[in-house]
Amino acid sequence: MTPQGRVAAAITVLDLVLAGEAAEKALIGWARGARYAGSGDRAAVRDHVFDALRAKRSMAALGGAMTGRGLMIGLLRRAGIDPSDLFNGHGHGPPPLLAVETPQKMPLTPAESGDLPDWLYPPFAEALGADCDPVLATMQTRAPLFLRVNLSRIDRSDAQAALAADGIGARPHPDVSTALEVIENSRKVSSSTAYLTGQVEVQDASSQAAVLALPLAPEHRVLDYCAGGGGKALALADRARLDIIAHDSAPRRMADLEIRAARAGVRIGILNGDPATAGLFDLVVCDAPCSGSGTWRRSPDAKWRLTPAALADLTRLQATILDLAADRVDAAGTLAYMTCSVLDAENSAQVAGFLARRPGWRLVNTSRWLPGPGGDGFFLAVLQPGRGQP
Numbered sequence: 001m002t003p004q005g006r007v008a009a010a011i012t013v014l015d016l017v018l019a020g021e022a023a024e025k026a027l028i029g030w031a032r033g034a035r036y037a038g039s040g041d042r043a044a045v046r047d048h049v050f051d052a053l054r055a056k057r058s059m060a061a062l063g064g065a066m067t068g069r070g071l072m073i074g075l076l077r078r079a080g081i082d083p084s085d086l087f088n089g090h091g092h093g094p095p096p097l098l099a100v101e102t103p104q105k106m107p108l109t110p111a112e113s114g115d116l117p118d119w120l121y122p123p124f125a126e127a128l129g130a131d132c133d134p135v136l137a138t139m140q141t142r143a144p145l146f147l148r149v150n151l152s153r154i155d156r157s158d159a160q161a162a163l164a165a166d167g168i169g170a171r172p173h174p175d176v177s178t179a180l181e182v183i184e185n186s187r188k189v190s191s192s193t194a195y196l197t198g199q200v201e202v203q204d205a206s207s208q209a210a211v212l213a214l215p216l217a218p219e220h221r222v223l224d225y226c227a228g229g230g231g232k233a234l235a236l237a238d239r240a241r242l243d244i245i246a247h248d249s250a251p252r253r254m255a256d257l258e259i260r261a262a263r264a265g266v267r268i269g270i271l272n273g274d275p276a277t278a279g280l281f282d283l284v285v286c287d288a289p290c291s292g293s294g295t296w297r298r299s300p301d302a303k304w305r306l307t308p309a310a311l312a313d314l315t316r317l318q319a320t321i322l323d324l325a326a327d328r329v330d331a332a333g334t335l336a337y338m339t340c341s342v343l344d345a346e347n348s349a350q351v352a353g354f355l356a357r358r359p360g361w362r363l364v365n366t367s368r369w370l371p372g373p374g375g376d377g378f379f380l381a382v383l384q385p386g387r388g389q390p
Contacts, residue, residue, distance in 0.1 A: 001041040004086045004093020007072050008042075009034065010048035011094060013388060014068030023049060023301040043187065045370060051075055053300035057112045059127045059358040063103040063182040069094060073101055077259075093157065115140055119308055124293075127344045131370055135342070139372050143297035145182040146173065146375060147189065148231075150205040150264050152236050154194075156180065162194040178212065178235070202216075203231045205375035206294070207340075211235040213367055214240065214336050220282040223275060228269065230257035232285055237266035245278055256279035280330040288318045290339040290346050291344040294369075294377020315345050322354050326361070326385070334364070335383040342370065342377040351381045360386035 001009070011031060017025040027049060031042050052059055052071040055078070061310040063074030063083075072094075076083045087097045111121035114136035126130045147170065149159045155314055156172055160180055163170050169184025180190060180200070194200045211232055216222075218241045224233040227246035234257075237244050244267075248254050251272045261268045291311060296303045322337060329335045337354075339346050348366070354363055366384040371377040 001037055001044075002091030002093065002101055004088070005093040006041060006044045007076075007086050008092060008094045009037070009045045010052070011068035013045065013049050014052055014071050015098040015111055017049070017053065017069065017301055018066065023053060023299075048075065049230065050300055051142070051306070053161075054142075054297060056300075056304065057115050058108065058140070061108055064101040064103065064186060068229060070101070073097070074103075087132075109358065117304065117306070120303070120306070123343055123345065127342055127347075128370070129378075135370055135372070135377075139297050139375075141297065142235055143204075143295070143371075143376060144204040144373060145181060145186045145189070146203065147148040147180045147195075147236075148178050148208050149180060149200055150198060151178060152238050153265060154199045159199050162199060163189075163192060166192040166194070168192055169178070169195075173205050173374065176205045176209045176212070178208050178238075179375075181205070196263070196377050196380065198265055201260070203229065203235060203265065204295075204378075206369035206378035207231065207376070208235060209369060209375070210336075210338055210367065210378055210380045211239070213380070214241050214283060214285070216283065221245075221280075222283045222285065223278065223281040223325075223328055224285055225275065225286045225328070226288055226321065227257070228253050228287070229325065230254055230260060232287060233257070233262060233268050233370045234264055234266065236285070237261070237268055238264065245271050245281075247271040247275050247278075249313065262369075263373070275324070275328055280333065280335045281328055282329075282330055283336065284325050284328050284333070285336045285338065286321060286329040287340075288321050288346075290314060290318065290341040291337070291343060291353055293346075294340045294342050294371055294379075297371060297376070311343075315350065317358075318346060318350050319353055323357065324351065326354070326358060326383075328384060331385060333385070335361075337381045337383065339379045340376060341379060342368075347379040347381070354383070362386065 013026045015031050052075050058335050059071045059074030062077045063070035073083045084097050087094050089095050111118045149156045167185050170180040170182050170187050173179035184218050220242050222242050222244045224246045227248045235248045367380045369378040
């Protein structure tokens with residue numbers, strides 16, 4: 001495909017997303033109908049689409065319209081490229097620019113320039129304070145890719161060398177001892193020897209840091225209450241010899257966990273039934289369903305789908321899950337509440353609500369990671385029951 005053709009394809013996909021279709025579904029549908037597109041073409045179109053969605057409002061202002069065409073015009077202008085170079089009707093590209101397709105002249109509101117729905121800017125500003133606008137600027141860019149090194153199998157420098165042997169450039173994270181940032185040939189990771197032999201796993205650095213902050217001792221019983229794909233259970237298993245059980249309300253999310261655990265050389269039990277049947281645990285990890293606002297660089301269409309009602313539903317669900325997870329904590333154990341959100345309603349307010357409902361519990365500490373070059377946004381609260389509490 002020509003550069004013009006890739007832009008035209010991105011416009012088609014973006015128009016579907018703006019009409020309400022999920023970005024991944026729209027991209028898959030386009031790729032199935034574009035048999036002529038090679039892997040490089042598909043990757044380029046995907047990058048165009050996600051770059052535009054991360055900055056949808058500001059790109060529409062630069063491009064003169066909230067359409068797929070307007071977003072791509074804005075994206076090119078932001079990159080310092082004259083859109084008329086690609087909007088010329090040649091090479092299967094989009095038709096030439098119109099006189100009305102000029103940048104918006106009125107000043108942008110904070111929500112527009114920060115690429116948030118209007119209703120979301122106030123809670124972002126309240127949660128982040130002076131960090132709000134810098135964080136929103138960061139969220140307009142692509143997220144870095146991090147790998148977790150399985151230190152029980154290989155040290156970080158050797159893992160870095162193994163990746164380099166497959167042409168993958170990586171550098172150590174300055175603050176997270178298990179993390180490598182991929183800086184070259186990220187699309188080769190899943191076929192690399194280091195990945196296929198269980199030396200590394202894909203996991204964001206903030207998530208790795210949260211796991212490293214948890215209290216653990218050998219032989220502890222650990223329940224990963226909302227395991228999802230099992231990334232945290234795998235990271236915990238690499239830290240110490242533990243009795244780990246993974247649970248998720250949608251067991252299909254854990255479908256690959258046994259394969260991943262075998263590749264990493266660790267053992268993780270999978271519980272598909274009621275966690276109450278598994279007894280009490282020394283540590284219960286509760287990475288609750290959330291808005292994902294700390295990860296919107298990776299799934300930018302999610303922030304445009306979130307509504308006040310959906311956020312309210314999420315916070316109610318989080319409270320319910322917290323209470324159920326707390327019931328599985330031993331009297332001398334620990335509950336770790338996590339989200340990949342930066343919003344107070346899902347983080348500090350959720351913890352405050354839990355403590356109000358559970359007066360015998362105490363907050364040990366909280367940690368917060370903001371979206372930035374070091375990883376995604378993430379929140380961790382470590383809680384413990386009072387003496388004699390279940």
